[in-house]
Amino acid sequence: MTPLSHSTLIFLLALAIGLSVALIGWLLGRSVAEVPTENRDYKDAPPLAFRLAWWPIQWISYYLALLGIAPSDDKSWLRMRRAGLDYMLTPSQFLAGCLLCMSVTAVLFCWLLYALMQARVGSAPLSTVAYGEAALSGMVFGWVMLRFWLHDRIALRQREILKSLPFFLDIVTLCVEAGLNLQGALSQSVDKGPPGAFRDECQRVLRDVRAGKARAEALRAMAERLREPGITSFVTSVIQAESMGMNLGPVLRAQADQRRTERFQRAEKKALEAPVKLLLPLIVFIFPCTFIVLFFPIAMQFLHAGS
Template sequence: MEFIVYISLFLTTSFLFYIFYETFVVPKQVVKQRLDNVKVMADTRDAFDEEMRESFAERVINPVYERIIQGLGNMAPSSIKKQYEQLLSSSGTKGTMEFNNVIAIQLMLSVLMAFGTYYLMRLTEQPTNGLYVALAGAAGFLLPYSSLRTKSKKRIEAIEYALPSFLDVLYVSVEAGLAFDMAIYRTTDKMKGPLSEELLSTMNEISKGKGRSEALRDMVKRTHVADLGTFVTSIIQAEEMGSNIGNVLRIQADTMRLNKRQRAEAFAAKIPTKMLFPIVFFMFPALFVVILGPAVLNIMETLMK
């Protein structure tokens, strides 16, 4: 009898709990689910509206362009890619332009110059010469690479030129009592240029947790400046051996100034050789005309009599 009472009590309690659940809990869950569905639909609609507000170029052309240049970059040999990346890093355009973009610009410029040459020949009614079209396309392909290489060379020369003076100011700052890091910040604030930009980038990497030696070596890899590599090596060795940074900076400043003088002397020694061809092909003909012209005229008048 007690067993039946317990069963009845359990069933009654379960029935009341079921009624309470169906009456109060289930409707709230249904409403919540509907609200969540409405929210998802609103978010999807907002995302769709935001996407549709973008221009056709941003929605269609740019993704297609990115995929095409990505494919072109993957097709290039690894040695060519490494060479271009070195030029991009040494020219200071690594963050604004990538290897794929350079290849795409080369191909587009090559096609445009070849088509422009062909169209100009047809416009002037000249016979179409495939050699000229091919040369124009080759020139368009090589022009971005040549520009990038020239920019890299100028930046390397600017760093080499500024390094001795930078080390002088850095040495004075360290001798005045500043720590090496603060001396670099103070010197880069006073002397602007590619060298200061690279050092500031390196110091930011160090402040974010990168090792000093690793950050300095990465700077040398980016710039491809031999004198800067010598300076970085001496600084790393001085820190590892506990040497005086001020003496190292003074020695490095003298060494860099000597290297700068030697480069200037070597450049001056090449000037006569470089001037030979302009003199022979431009100045000598004019001198011959001025000097021998009257004599030739007199001889012609004498023979004609």
């Protein structure tokens, strides 16, 4: 047998690489084509970062569901409801977003490490272990970043709801006392109230009622989503008053007054907590600078006197 020439080996190697790339591209195209199109006619738009990377998120979430890895328990859905994302994202799509964020931050950390090493003149090339540690750190950072984002969204949404609740209850009370029923009063509060999380929740209650759900059931679903004592008390009072045939006006006015008092008490509590929270930056940042300014001239005088 005659040995193959150098050019023939290069051609066969290039052919094998080309066929491998074509096979990988075909497999990726087939896997993307198998992902069904999601019907989002009844859903809200997802957050901006998820919209920018929607196709890979949808692809990853589909195969996570096929493998049985996607979370579908009540706790995951409750967390999405409390964040106001249950009509935007599923738990599997949020997990896919976490995995994609981990991959992007891992690549970004490795690139930053490479750029820093290139900026240092005469530095030795890094080993694979260093890049692995950078990638692991980036993955942890990406995972924690999205988890903190979800936690902050839940906390911000709760604060916004508690802040706007008395105003919406005042509008509902005025509309009920003017002769409207509760559904009409909620519709007026959605039309006239300021935009925010509680307005979205009231709009969702109206949407559920128009879809055929009972009004009491829609209100209970809102209380279960929000898990706030003020919302639960309001929903319970309204449902009991309607079931007993009571006038809703005094009940709603009492609820509005109570929520306003609670909002004032929360503001007063935060005002009293402010001096305590200021102690740490005062001790760590301000006191050392004050001591340096005061004692530096004294120390210099002692040094000059000793010389």
